[in-house]
Amino acid sequence: MKFGVVRFPGSCDEVDAQLAASRVGEAVLLWHGDRDLHGVDAVIVPGGFSYGDYLRAGAIARFSPVMASVIEFAGEGGPVLGICNGFQVLCEAGLLPGALLPNMGLRFVSRQVDVEVADADTPFTRACEPGQRLSIPVKHMTGRYHPPAEGARVVLRYAPGHNPNGSEQDIAGVANERGNVFGLMPHPEHAVDALTGSTDGLALFESPAVAVAA
């Protein structure tokens, strides 16, 4: 299992994502200006402030050369995971439905939250049980999810009382219809070591490996 983690100018969680993925398989960084995905089996679009989040979070990053290849890879069914800013990028790129709006409280939130697995039938949640509760940190300013009128395939919801940003229907993560593209606001890559309080995030990195092995 080989993961590729995209590095944009302004990314800041790509190394944590690479370290988390390397607990499960090989993990390499993919440069935003390079169209070559170097034969990876799964792509991670990490957190941060790509291109300074100018205009709207993720709006500029979606036009970078690497994203053209990621869009193609996703179209062929390749697993793509977007975390936080990566989720925003995937929404802007049209790979995921909906959009992320500024938090209801107008503040940057940084805290541990509980989320529940609403859909354990995607390449990124296969190692979870339906309804399983995961403790994962969030840290964002623009995380209020707004689904399109036709709805979205909800994969993760904030547990009751844990919605940190006013997301509609407590949505924390969604997938495309096919299920191979998944985005979430919480940071599973920061929850892979007991030293930082939780290892619940690891399941999301283990899941694609299960899918490849199966």
Added chain:
Amino acid sequence: MKAQILVRPKEGILDPQGQAVERALPALGFEGVSHVRVGRLIELEVEDPSQIPAMCEKLLTNPLIEDYDVIYERDGAAA
């Protein structure tokens, strides 16, 4: 040609920034203000203004959550 593009949250999208401004105004003695929406202004110069709607749909706005109006200016005057 110069143009100004006014971008605002779409009708029905909760705008907490607008709500915060609306709550702040009475505290300063400005009564009777409602429906405050906070958006942004993009100014640009463009050779072919017919491209502006496509620019707005593809990059300058997110049509799912934002509406926009374009004000075209010719020789400094709004057209």
